[in-house]
Amino acid sequence: MSDAGFVIAAYAVIVGGLGVYTLALWRRLRAVRGPDDEAR
Amino acid sequence: MTVAAPPEPILPPRRRPWGIVVLVAVVIVVIGFLAFSSIGSALVYYVTxxxxxxxxxxxxxxxxxxxxxxxxxxxxxxxxxxxxxxxxxxxxxxxxxxxxxxxxxxxxxxxxxxxxxxxxxxxxxxxxxxxxxxHDENYEVPASGTVPSDNSYLPGE
Amino acid sequence: MKTRILGLVALAAVIAATAVALFVVPPDQNQGDAQRIMYPHVASAWLAYLSFGVTALAGIGWLWKRDLRLDAVAHSAAEIGVMFTAFAIWGGMMWGRPVWGVFWQWEDPRLTTTALLLALYVGYLLLRRLSDDPERRATRAAIVGVIAAVDIPIVHFSVEWWRGLHQTATIGSPDRVLNPAAPMVFVGSLLGMLGAFTLAWLYLMIRRYQLARAEAAREEARRMDRIMTARTVEAAR
Structure with missing residues (x-):
């Protein structure tokens, strides 16, 4: 794998991971509070 | 008697007593011991x-x-x-x-x-x-006109 | 509403800092493009320190004030800290392979103590699942959280205390704060990434805390429900 490949793998997991965690958090919040909630 | 039978026990019984906590503590200690014993040998990660x-x-x-x-x-x-x-x-x-x-x-x-x-x-x-x-903790911007890997020792083209 | 604005600002900041680190800042003379991984790697590691520091302080706060909101803060920070530790390790591996030649070296003290940090706080989160009693759970978690925090300075100073593969700090070591060993474009890009990740951290902390409180409220409501039902049954006899 080239340098660029490692750079992409690193950023994809870290920045993408932040996004995935945020989405998961919204879902968990909605599951606990009910659907009519402003969790964003 | 209008009320239905109790659906659940009054309060959930206190399950999972100290035994499990001790177990977790032991696991943490073991992990810590393994890690630190390998740090002990890492004091000589390399010899000069x-x-x-x-x-x-x-x-x-x-x-x-x-x-x-x-x-x-x-x-x-x-x-x-x-x-x-x-x-x-x-x-x-x-x-x-x-x-x-x-x-x-x-x-x-x-x-x-x-x-x-x-x-x-x-x-x-x-x-x-x-x-x-x-590599060390120093970073530099490439000098103008050079490419970072100009002087690498990878096997031939 | 305000939290939502913070979330949007954090999102924009992370995108901007990533774009700068990937496309604006020049590569390093010796390491080439792989060095770009340094920015999210170091920012993740610092936020992991911050998270676990908050977990320890909030844990002490719980032991002292007996306020379950502090335990919710400790729990939230630990979960987010585990995520950032995993990011730091992942970024480090992706940086290590092209530059050092290896993904991982167990014998390196920085790497090993960081792996231990991850294990300790995963253990912290698992421990929390073992108890149904909020106060007992908070106390046990606080004790583990405070003890585990001992590893934070060990991780940070491991590169100075022991001989290893990982390089020492470029700007995070005491004698380097005002005299970083990198050009200002690199330092600026790192601080930008750190600022963006900190905004994201704040946002996630607020949301995670709200989740913890909502879960606690539901837990309490269920408990009360059961008590009331039981009393009604008793009274009817």
Whole structure:
């Protein structure tokens, strides 16, 4: 794998991971509070 | 009697008592012990050329990690058919010549830190099976007109 | 509403800092493009320190004030800290392979103590699942959280205390704060990434805390429900 490949793998997991965690958090919040909630 | 039978016990019984907590504590301690005992040996993650030479003949044939700086002007590369790289690892007091057929990464330079894994042979040459480049905490912008990997020692084009 | 604005600002900041680190800042003279991984790697590691520091302080706060909101803060920070620790390790591996030549070295003290940090706080989160009693759970977690925090300075100073593969700090070590060993474009890009990740951290902390409180409220409501039902049954007899 080239340098660029490692750079992409690193950023994809870290920045993408932040996004995935945020989405998961919204879902968990909605599951606990009910659907009519402003969790964003 | 209008009320239905109790659906659940009054309060959930206190399950999972101290036994489990102790278990978790033991697991954490074991993980900690393993990690720290490996740190104990990591105090010598690598030996310096002086330390290796001090051991004299006892060091010959023993698999170790040797760390130091790649001496300026010592790197020679042969990649006609079999790739072979030789250089000198120094700690400024002692130096050991290193020969390897394993290509380091493009960040390998003269003057950079390196850790080589392998063993010393009877001639006092270190036969390395792996070369790890130990870069330092200094960073620089490439000089104008140069490309970062211009002076790398990867095997031929 | 305000939290939502913070979330949007954090999102924009992370995108901007990533774009700068990937496309604006030049590569490093010796390491080439792989060095770009340094920015999210170091920022993640610092936020992991911050998270676990908050977990320890909030844990002490719980032991002292007996306020379950502090335990919710500790729990939230630990979960987010585990994520950032995993990011730091992942980024480090992706940086190590092209530059050092290896993904991982167990014998390196920085790497090993960081792996231990991850294990400790995963253990912290698992421990929390073992108890149904909020107060007992908070106390046990606080004790583990405070003890585990001992590893934070060990991780940070491991590169100075022991001989290893990982390089020492460029700007995070005491004598380097005002004299970083990198050009200002690199330092600026790192601080930008750190700022963006900190905004994201704040946002996630607020949301995670709200989740913890909502879960606690539901837990309490269920408990009360059961008590009331039981009393009604008793009274009817």
């Amino acid at each position: 050329p002086s330390e290796l030479l001090e051991r004299g003949n006892a060091a010959v044939g023993e698999t170790v990690r040797l760390g130091g700086l790649v001496e300026q002007g010592s790197v020679e590369q042969r990649d006609s058919e079999d790739y072979e790289l030789s250089f000198v690892i120094t700690d400024s007091e002692a130096s050991i010549p290193v020969v390897t057929t394993s290509a380091p990464t493009a960040s390998f330079r003269e003057g950079t830190g390196a850790v080589v894994e392998g063993s010393l042979d009877e001639q006092g040459v270190f036969r390395a099976t792996q070369v790890i480049v130990k």
